[in-house]
Amino acid sequence: MxxxxxxxxxxxxxxxxxxxxxxxxxxxxxxxxxxxxxxxxxxxxxxxxxxxxxxxxxxxxxxxxxxxxxxxxxxxxxxxxxxxxxxxxxxxxxYLPYLRLVHEAWPSEKEKPYVLDEVVLTEDEAQAAADALHLASQLPAFPFLREARSAYRKLAFDLGEEALSPTPELYVDRPGAEEVLERLRPLSDALLARKTVWFRYHGIYRGEPTDREVRPYGLVFQRGNWYLVGHDVDRDAIRIFRVGRMEDVEVNRNKPHTPDYEIPPDFRLEDHLGKEAWELGDDEPLVAEVLFRFPRSLWAERNGYGELVEERPDGSAVRAFEVQQVNPFLRWLLSLEGEAEVLSPESLRQELHALAREVLALHAEEAS
Structure with a gap:
């Protein structure tokens, strides 16, 4: 054994x-x-x-x-x-809380597990939970597949087969999804045990992969990708790493029952959720200044895009952005249909113009 x-x-x-x-x-x-x-x-x-x-x-x-x-x-x-x-x-x-659907009759005092707290779910809430678990269990490279399927089966038993979605969904894993899953396992183990990890990382702007030493603070799944949020030891700063760009993930095996670090009490994983695609990455941020014409300037302010640098008499505004992925940022600016203009740096301004010319050429080719 x-x-x-x-x-x-x-x-x-x-x-x-x-x-x-x-x-x-x-x-x-x-x-x-x-x-x-x-x-x-x-x-x-x-x-x-x-x-x-x-x-x-x-x-x-x-x-x-x-x-x-x-x-x-x-x-x-x-x-x-x-x-x-x-x-x-x-x-x-x-024990875990005792779940009961609202439409169910109260069990007798003899039957009711008195030692358990109770969480009451309406049928709609239980249905929503079942749908979410069903979708999660089919996500590409989902690390908690077994747990999601087990929870789904338990809810399905209470809801009845007729309440479940009869239409199966087809998901196709992205290339490399299996490799991502293999990396997630040691990363999640390291996170739970508070152990340092090492890996080689392919950044967007660096030509060669770099060796990283990171203390994991959290794992985030958003926009179809898994990200590790952690403290980069060499850079002495919190960084976000896309798991799909990692190689050779290694967990510190010394003193396996002793944590290597503690997550700071003021760290909030929520602060790193919901970021725009151009804000996710590990490269040093590029500071870009963008002019938003009126009334798009009001829209940018209302939605919290960038930091205000200057308000102009005509209602336009200059806002600063910290950009860690250039391509998503340029595509987003292009979607604003000329109502946003890059002021600096000049290299980014030229890249936006080049991307606009490519899009125009593509549409001209399709029209001919």
Missing amino acids: SERITKLQRWLDLISYLVGRKIPVTVEEIMENVPAYREKWRTEDETERASVRRMFERDKDELRAFGIPIETTRYRINYGLEEIEGYRLSRRDF
């Missing part, structure tokens, strides 16, 4: 023992009742007993890190004369 399976079985035995106890239990009781600990604990070799005690401490800390709330508590025995330390696992904290 592999060490991984041995540890998993040990964890399950420990959880099973604690969750079945109504009052806290001492470490000695745990040693006697969890099979993986018992044999070494019963020896007279103090080294072996100390070793299995350390094993329990590691297991307890690792389970807590995975969200299993093993509680350490102190209580008195012998009519309050003696205080001892014990451990417990509250069922109320351990």
Whole structure:
């Protein structure tokens, strides 16, 4: 049996023992009742007993890190004369919320799982959740495919087959989708364990790939791509990396149960969501100044595009942008149909004009 399976079985035995106890239990009781600990604990070799005690401490800390709330508590025995330390696992904290559809009848008090919190879903909410899970389970390179399908099946059982979408959707993976999935697995493991990662990265503007050392802060799926948000150690700054441009992802295996870093308390992954395509990337940002003609200037201000640099008497406005991907930025400006003009840098201005000429030539060719 592999060490991984041995540890998993040990964890399950420990959880099973604690969750079945109504009052806290001492470490000695745990040693006697969890099979993986018992044999070494019963020896007279103090080294072996100390070793299995350390094993329990590691297991307890690792389970807590995975969200299993093993509680350490102190209580008195012998009519309050003696205080001892014990451990417990509250069922109320351990189980997931109990889901119930609104149209279902309340279960009897005897049937109702009193230890579980309850989340009430309307049929429309449950239907929306089922649709979302169904779509997520078919996304290209989705790393939680098994979990999404399992949750979908559970909701489908409650909703009934007639409530589910009868039309199957066809999704085609992008080229390289399988490679992206293979990179996501070690990245997500590193994120959960707070371990540093190394990889080679193909930036947009660099001719050669560069080696990166990053502390993962979050993984984001948006606009059809996965991105790693993390602290770039060499650049001492938060950067966003497209997973599809990574190679040779390696996780720090030293001290696997000890985090390499802590995510800053003021870090918010939400601050890095919903960004425009030109804002996603790792290259040093290019600062571009764009003139928006009136009334497009009002639209740009209302939607929070760029930072205001200058307001002009005719109602137009100059706004500054930090651009990390030039092509999406130029395509966006071109879609504004001449109501936005690049003022600087000159190289970006020329690139926009060149792109406009290409589009005009393409339409002229189609018309002929």
